[in-house]
Amino acid sequence: MEYFLTEEQQMVQEIAAKIATEKVRPIRAELDESEEFPWEIMKILAQSDLFGVYLPEEYGGLGGGVLENCLAIEEMGRACIAVATTFAASGLGAYPILLFGSEEQKQKYLPPIASGEKLAAFGVTEANAGSDAGGIQTTAKRDGDYYILNGTKQWITNAGEAEIYTVVAITDRTKGARGASAFIVETGDSGFSFGKKEKKMGLRASATRELLFNDCRIPADRLVSKEGTGFIVTMKTFDVSRPGIGALAVGLSQGALDISVEYARKRVQFGKPIIGFQAVQHMLADMATETEASRALVYAAARYIDSGAKDISKISAISKLYPTDVAMRVTTNAVQVLGGYGYMRDYPVEKMMRDAKILQIYEGTNQIQRNIIGQELNKEYGRIKETFF
Amino acid sequence: MHIVVCIKQVPDAKNVRIDPETNTLVRQGVDSIVNPHDWYAVEAALLLRDEYGGQVTVMTMGPPQAEEALRETLALGVDQAVLLSDRAFAGADTWATSLTLARAVAKLEPVDLVICGKQAIDGDTAQVGPGLAAHLDQPYTTYGRKLELVDGSQLRVERLTDFGYEVVQMALPAVVTVVREIGDPRMPGLKHKMRAKKLEIPTWGAADLDLKPEEVGLQGSFTQVVKVFSPPPRSDREMLTGEVEEQAERLFNLLKDGKVPGL
Numbered sequence: 018m019e020y021f022l023t024e025e026q027q028m029v030q031e032i033a034a035k036i037a038t039e040k041v042r043p044i045r046a047e048l049d050e051s052e053e054f055p056w057e058i059m060k061i062l063a064q065s066d067l068f069g070v071y072l073p074e075e076y077g078g079l080g081g082g083v084l085e086n087c088l089a090i091e092e093m094g095r096a097c098i099a100v101a102t103t104f105a106a107s108g109l110g111a112y113p114i115l116l117f118g119s120e121e122q123k124q125k126y127l128p129p130i131a132s133g134e135k136l137a138a139f140g141v142t143e144a145n146a147g148s149d150a151g152g153i154q155t156t157a158k159r160d161g162d163y164y165i166l167n168g169t170k171q172w173i174t175n176a177g178e179a180e181i182y183t184v185v186a187i188t189d190r191t192k193g194a195r196g197a198s199a200f201i202v203e204t205g206d207s208g209f210s211f212g213k214k215e216k217k218m219g220l221r222a223s224a225t226r227e228l229l230f231n232d233c234r235i236p237a238d239r240l241v242s243k244e245g246t247g248f249i250v251t252m253k254t255f256d257v258s259r260p261g262i263g264a265l266a267v268g269l270s271q272g273a274l275d276i277s278v279e280y281a282r283k284r285v286q287f288g289k290p291i292i293g294f295q296a297v298q299h300m301l302a303d304m305a306t307e308t309e310a311s312r313a314l315v316y317a318a319a320r321y322i323d324s325g326a327k328d329i330s331k332i333s334a335i336s337k338l339y340p341t342d343v344a345m346r347v348t349t350n351a352v353q354v355l356g357g358y359g360y361m362r363d364y365p366v367e368k369m370m371r372d373a374k375i376l377q378i379y380e381g382t383n384q385i386q387r388n389i390i391g392q393e394l395n396k397e398y399g400r401i402k403e404t405f406f
Numbered sequence: 407m408h409i410v411v412c413i414k415q416v417p418d419a420k421n422v423r424i425d426p427e428t429n430t431l432v433r434q435g436v437d438s439i440v441n442p443h444d445w446y447a448v449e450a451a452l453l454l455r456d457e458y459g460g461q462v463t464v465m466t467m468g469p470p471q472a473e474e475a476l477r478e479t480l481a482l483g484v485d486q487a488v489l490l491s492d493r494a495f496a497g498a499d500t501w502a503t504s505l506t507l508a509r510a511v512a513k514l515e516p517v518d519l520v521i522c523g524k525q526a527i528d529g530d531t532a533q534v535g536p537g538l539a540a541h542l543d544q545p546y547t548t549y550g551r552k553l554e555l556v557d558g559s560q561l562r563v564e565r566l567t568d569f570g571y572e573v574v575q576m577a578l579p580a581v582v583t584v585v586r587e588i589g590d591p592r593m594p595g596l597k598h599k600m601r602a603k604k605l606e607i608p609t610w611g612a613a614d615l616d617l618k619p620e621e622v623g624l625q626g627s628f629t630q631v632v633k634v635f636s637p638p639p640r641s642d643r644e645m646l647t648g649e650v651e652e653q654a655e656r657l658f659n660l661l662k663d664g665k666v667p668g669l
């Protein structure tokens with residue numbers, strides 16, 4: 018397919034694909050087995066300037082947008098979404114600063130993120146506040162020129178490895194959803210530490226830990242935007258980051274399809290390659306169709322967001338929802354195409370299937386995406402005065 | 407420190423065929439690639455620049471399309487490139503090739519070090535590096551696996567041998583050829599690649615290098631390829647398969663019975 022990418026976008030693709038094929042694919046099984054954080058690969062991605070593709074040039078980036086970010090994520094995801102998530106989560110931590118940070122914050126924090134010298138992370142979720150982010154209990158109290166943070170964030174991607182964290186905490190409990198604020202916390206801030214590394218079903222090379230705030234003292238200028246905007250910052254961040262989850266899904270689906278077709282052409286049963294059986298062919302055809310539809314959707318959503326459009330919540334949710342549901346189906350069918358071999362850890366598709374599940378959960382479960390899409394539809398059609406009957 | 411890296415564009419060995427009629431290389435449809443060994447030469451230069459600073463210039467003698475090979479290496483962060491291209495260069499043997507390269511190095515002065523690959527996968531002579539040193543009247547070391555600058559004026563080379571390595575130190579300027587133990591070539595960088603796309607690459611011909619027609623290409627060559635051919639296929643062959651022990655036993659029995667082809 019031809020998506021009319023610019024020369025620079027094609028370069029992003031080429032470089033990310035080269036790294037994915039030569040550096041990630043050969044070690045993905047090993048990383049999955051050892052649950053080792055992929056620092057080597059992060060260093061290569063940094064040297065190749067990929068961490069800056071979506072950041073403005075004045076902060077050391079390459080001046081691209083959501084689409085460039087998605088292209089890099091997709092190519093990496095084709096080899097391993099644990100590695101690609103590690104990359105993408107740094108962007109998730111950077112977006113609140115890019116979208117809402119002060120000029121000083123952008124100048125201080127974005128260049129090391131763009132160069133890949135430092136990883137970033139984003140922390141909202143807590144033990145009792147997942148889908149219902151409004152239920153967070155971590156607090157931030159103003160104390161002169163400082164804020165004092167207390168509480169625990171849970172399941173934060175890149176925790177312990179990143180050096181720059183954007184976290185959301187309650188500054189005024191009486192104000193409900195308007196009482197949360199976003200802050201930048203750095204590794205080494207007093208009273209800031211990490212919980213144990215989680216053991217996961219998939220995405221095992223990605224680090225998932227708690228952020229522990231124990232009278233964590235940070236300068237008041239670490240507040241992002243104004244007090245009370247914490248959830249707006251969160252929602253707007255997800256609006257631009259969710260196509261990236263769609264891109265992870267597209268890469269993963271493509272990676273699973275690649276292996277399935279290659280295998281089906283070689284595996285002989287009943288005297289012929291199994292791709293000759295219509296049942297297998299149709300499974301592959303559906304996988305290819307849904308993967309391509311996902312890709313077209315992600316690129317279209319990313320381009321729309323990059324155009325500067327404001328009404329992006331619905332398309333952003335759609336671009337996360339559909340490709341990730343597809344990735345779950347495609348990877349499940351990839352295991353089916355490979356039969357018993359597919360179920361073996363010697364073959365890459367069982368990992369792909371384990372990995373795929375997370376895509377339907379993080380950055381808002383797919384139920385929550387449907388809620389967003391449904392609510393947006395309700396608003397959208399509420400504004401339309403004409404009838405379609 | 408100014409380092410010049412010589413690279414050669416070669417046919418991708420994965421799809422090379424010899425035409426059985428004419429016994430020549432079938433070049434149509436065969437992609438050209440950077441000689442695989444030359445990536446280590448580029449990496450060696452970039453490692454030295456990382457460590458000691460300076461500039462890296464990459465250079466190739468070849469047809470106009472060899473410019474592609476130069477741009478590929480620029481994407482890794484090489485500073486500049488020069489293409490040596492001239493109809494008169496065609497048919498050069500290792501003498502003419504290395505003389506042409508040597509003149510270009512002289513034109514790029516000051517140059518502290520020239521790095522070549524171990525050998526080219528097509529010509530395969532491994533003569534160009536040493537030939538270049540001879541034309542430049544400089545010391546050279548081959549099969550470098552680790553390069554280190556000493557006192558800013560000497561190069562210490564760990565030189566790979568069949569039994570380990572030797573440490574050789576030579577005064578700069580000098581020529582060194584390197585092996586893959588230098589380390590895997592780095593991945594291309596986006597900023598480098600964008601710069602590479604736009605960078606102006608000068609093309610130098612024989613006249614630019616003050617070389618007379620009889621000094622370059624076929625005319626300047628002391629040797630000529632008279633014939634290239636595939637050895638005729640032989641049917642009396644057996645590939646041994648299986649465990650090493652089984653293969654050894656099979657070979658032993660064949661030798662014992664005097665049934666080894668060609669013996």
Ligand SMILES: Cc1cc2nc3c(=O)[nH]c(=O)nc-3n(C[C@H](O)[C@H](O)[C@H](O)COP(=O)(O)OP(=O)(O)OC[C@H]3O[C@@H](n4cnc5c(N)ncnc54)[C@H](O)[C@@H]3O)c2cc1C
Pocket residue numbers: 106138139140141142146147148149171172173174175217220225375378379380381382383384385388
């Ligand atoms: C590997 C991993 C990495 C993560 N990384 C990060 C990170 O970097 N930063 C971060 O802040 N968080 C992170 N998370 C947290 C993640 O975003 C949450 O797990 C997710 O938002 C869901 O919250 P929950 O797990 O508490 O599920 P719950 O909210 O308890 O949901 C449980 C089930 O109920 C459904 N449900 C809940 N509410 C509704 C509703 N209103 N309507 C319909 N269905 C509903 C959900 O869809 C789900 O199926 C990560 C999680 C994992 C597993």
Ligand SMILES: Cc1cc2nc3c(=O)[nH]c(=O)nc-3n(C[C@H](O)[C@H](O)[C@H](O)COP(=O)(O)OP(=O)(O)OC[C@H]3O[C@@H](n4cnc5c(N)ncnc54)[C@H](O)[C@@H]3O)c2cc1C
Pocket residue numbers: 412413414441443444447465466467468497498499500501503507521522523524525526527528529530531532533534535624627629630631
């Ligand atoms: C189409 C064709 C026609 C030829 N015609 C003749 C002929 O008529 N007579 C004849 O004697 N030989 C001919 N040759 C072979 C020619 O001698 C060699 O290809 C050439 O001199 C380089 O030698 P090599 O390939 O053995 O390189 P090697 O000596 O094995 O290469 C060692 C290193 O030297 C450097 N190097 C080699 N070549 C170049 C280059 N062109 N530019 C920059 N750096 C380089 C690289 O760093 C390389 O790794 C021909 C070759 C080709 C491909």
